[in-house]
Amino acid sequence: MTEYFALKCIGEILSNRGLLTSEQISILSKRRKNSNILFGQLAVNLGFLREDDLLKVLSELYAVEIISLEFLYIDRNILQSIPSEIATLRHVIPFFMDEKSVKIAMADPGDLRAIDEVTVCYKGKKVEFFIAKESEILRFLEVMKQDDEQKDPLLLLNKIIFDAIELKASDIHFEPHENLVRVRLRIDGVLRILRTVDLDSWMRIKSRLKLISNLNITENRRPQSGHTRIYLAGKTIDLRVSTHPSMFGENFVIRIFNLSNGVKSLLELGFPVDDFLWLKRIISFPSGIFLIVGPTGSGKTTTLYSLLREINSVSINVMTLEDPIEYQIDGIKQLDLREEGILSFADGVRSILRQDPDVMLVGEIRDEATASTAVRASLTGRLVLATLHAATPLEGIRRLLDLRLKLSDFVPNLIGIFSQRLVRHLVNGEYIGRFPLTEYIYFSSKLKRDLLKSGDISICQVNKTFQESCKKALENNFTDLNEIARVFGDANL
Numbered sequence: 310m311t312e313y314f315a316l317k318c319i320g321e322i323l324s325n326r327g328l329l330t331s332e333q334i335s336i337l338s339k340r341r342k343n344s345n346i347l348f349g350q351l352a353v354n355l356g357f358l359r360e361d362d363l364l365k366v367l368s369e370l371y372a373v374e375i376i377s378l379e380f381l382y383i384d385r386n387i388l389q390s391i392p393s394e395i396a397t398l399r400h401v402i403p404f405f406m407d408e409k410s411v412k413i414a415m416a417d418p419g420d421l422r423a424i425d426e427v428t429v430c431y432k433g434k435k436v437e438f439f440i441a442k443e444s445e446i447l448r449f450l451e452v453m454k455q456d457d458e459q460k461d462p463l464l465l466l467n468k469i470i471f472d473a474i475e476l477k478a479s480d481i482h483f484e485p486h487e488n489l490v491r492v493r494l495r496i497d498g499v500l501r502i503l504r505t506v507d508l509d510s511w512m513r514i515k516s517r518l519k520l521i522s523n524l525n526i527t528e529n530r531r532p533q534s535g536h537t538r539i540y541l542a543g544k545t546i547d548l549r550v551s552t553h554p555s556m557f558g559e560n561f562v563i564r565i566f567n568l569s570n571g572v573k574s575l576l577e578l579g580f581p582v583d584d585f586l587w588l589k590r591i592i593s594f595p596s597g598i599f600l601i602v603g604p605t606g607s608g609k610t611t612t613l614y615s616l617l618r619e620i621n622s623v624s625i626n627v628m629t630l631e632d633p634i635e636y637q638i639d640g641i642k643q644l645d646l647r648e649e650g651i652l653s654f655a656d657g658v659r660s661i662l663r664q665d666p667d668v669m670l671v672g673e674i675r676d677e678a679t680a681s682t683a684v685r686a687s688l689t690g691r692l693v694l695a696t697l698h699a700a701t702p703l704e705g706i707r708r709l710l711d712l713r714l715k716l717s718d719f720v721p722n723l724i725g726i727f728s729q730r731l732v733r734h735l736v737n738g739e740y741i742g743r744f745p746l747t748e749y750i751y752f753s754s755k756l757k758r759d760l761l762k763s764g765d766i767s768i769c770q771v772n773k774t775f776q777e778s779c780k781k782a783l784e785n786n787f788t789d790l791n792e793i794a795r796v797f798g799d800a801n802l
Contacts, residue, residue: 319348322366323358333357347417350443360442367440371418378404378414378445380539380546382464382471388453391430399423402441402449410434414441462510463517470539472503473565474546479606480565485511485558497733497743498606498796511558518561522550530554536633544569547635572614572636579744581781583773587749588612588727592620595667597724598687600674602699602708608731608745609696610635613670616694617641620668629670630657646672654679658686671695677712684714687722701775702726702750706766720760723752730775732796735788744787746778746796 320338323329329337329352337357341348349367352358368375387406396402401423405412411431415423418440428436452464469492473481478494483506490506506514519526522535536549547566552559575585591599601609614636621627621640632646632654642664644657651657654671655678661669674680674697687693699705705726709719727749733740751772752760759768779793 319366319370322370323349323352326366328358328362328366347443350416353443360444364440364442367418371440373418373438373440376404376412376414376439376441377540378402378441378449380467380470380541382468383449383452388449391427393453395423395426395430396453397450399426400443400446400450401427402446404439406434410437412437412439414439414446416441416443416446462506462513465506465510466514466517469503470546470548470563471541473563474541474544474567478565481561481563483511483515483561483563485555485560487557490558495606497740498731499733515559515561518550518563519552522548524550524552529559538568547633549633566635568636570636572618572638573611575612575615575619578608578612578615580747584745584747584749587751587772588616589619591725591727591751592616592692594692594724596687596690596692597722598684598693598695598719599724600695600697600705600726602697602702602705602726602728603730604698604700606731607729609729610672612727612729612745613694613696614638617668617670620692625667626665627668627670628661628664628666629672630654630661631670631672642666655682658682662686662689662691666691668692669694673697674712677714680709680712680714681718684719684722699728701728701748702771703766703769706769710766716761716764716766720752720757723757725749725751728775730796732782732788733792735786735792740792744782746775746782747773748775748778749773 320329320334324331324334333352337348337352337355341351346354349358349363353360353363364375367373381404383402383404387403390406390411391401391403399420400416402414403411404414411434413427413436415438417423418438424438452461469481473494476494476496478496480495482493482495482500484491484493489508490511492503492506493500494503516526521537524533524535532551532553534549534551536547539546539548545568547568549564549566551562575588580588601612603609617627617629617638621638623640627641629641629643630646631643634643634645637643644651644661646654646657651660654673654675658669658671658679659682669686669691671679671683671693674683674695683693683695697705697708699708705728727747729745729747731743732746734742734744749772750769756769760766775797779797782788783790783793
């Protein structure tokens with residue numbers, strides 16, 4: 310009776326939503342009589358229905374949360390915690406387990422017998438059930454039958470991504486050599502070897518990476534870049550995939566953004582009090598342009614997001630232009646350059662100016678057009694925040710000049726230029742986490758007048774230098790000379 314009720318409900322829901330026609334439902338009902346395959350899964354197998362659509366319907370019908378197993382790595386001990394006969398017969402897979410609880414993915418949340426049998430297997434533990442694609446569950450059932458899950462290169466890729474996220478790596482590097490591929494993780498700014506991968510496995514792994522990030526699978530001789538978003542054990546992860554040809558094949562670098570972490574406050578970023586107060590003063594300006602400079606991986610964008618969090622208010626209109634959006638902030642209108650079909654940051658700035666923003670974030674000033682457009686936006690009564698690739702605040706000015714802007718174009722409305730580096734924190738002889746060291750210039754009215762009069766950027770007095778930041782960090786035993794030398798180089802000490 311229960312099975313008939315569920316079958317009727319599923320059929321009606323799929324029909325009401327326009328996912329199946331009455332003719333398709335009739336075909337399915339007839340075939341279902343001579344088959345043990347579930348009604349919904351049979352519709353998927355016959356090409357009548359997308360598996361994603363089926364999952365949404367079943368999730369609503371049984372009030373069970375959906376779990377994606379596509380990029381999940383499940384430890385063999387967890388997989389083997391359930392008898393293989395039950396797992397195979399009922400199409401269930403344990404994907405998380407600790408001392409108190411276990412989480413189970415199942416294809417049919419209406420299978421009460423399966424729920425009872427699984428619950429008995431884990432007496433004394435809280436058992437939570439989730440719905441997952443049957444195709445993904447079947448894949449892990451095959452792994453349970455194998456002696457070594459590494460026989461499946463795609464599961465090996467899952468494990469590499471899983472390990473990288475668990476170790477809080479910012480990047481994964483796949484580096485082909487003559488006879489193998491080396492995999493390294495960047496953790497706290499330093500690359501560490503994770504493992505090696507044989508060339509046969511690598512061919513399938515790199516094809517998978519290109520497929521999920523919408524890259525051209527047949528293109529091997531030109532650099533490519535793309536990104537994908539995955540959902541891993543309750544976390545939303547953005548993966549930016551970049552390829553580049555090398556002697557032994559394509560190098561792949563994956564940058565990892567854990568979107569579930571959210572945006573940190575300025576205090577959480579670890580800035581000292583003087584830096585914190587300086588930044589708070591900068592964002593109190595109602596208009597002008599403020600630049601954060603530094604190399605890739607120095608935390609520029611993270612600091613900008615924290616500044617936006619401080620500024621955000623129901624009384625002002627805050628908009629961003631990014632490529633792509635790294636973190637979502639409630640109450641802020643964020644535009645993704647690619648998803649919006651905008652060709653350049655300059656075009657994007659011109660577009661969002663029509664939306665009457667009070668504060669604008671420009672993800673990166675890359676060219677003359679973007680630089681001049683961002684500066685013009687700041688001259689119209691807006692506060693503009695932007696990043697720029699330059700080593701120091703003075704180099705930031707030179708970079709703008711290289712982009713063919715004149716001092717008279719940007720100096721009158723320039724609030725400040727801020728540069729930072731991330732260094733590892735030393736605790737009891739071990740490096741744990743990172744914190745920022747800074748250098749910055751505030752452009753006072755006097756400095757602007759003198760700079761425009763002389764045209765000599767060397768007169769710019771830095772309010773705080775990297776040397777001062779390093780000295781203070783060493784005095785407080787936050788880090789050591791080896792780490793300072795690694796980040797800044799011996800010549801700059």
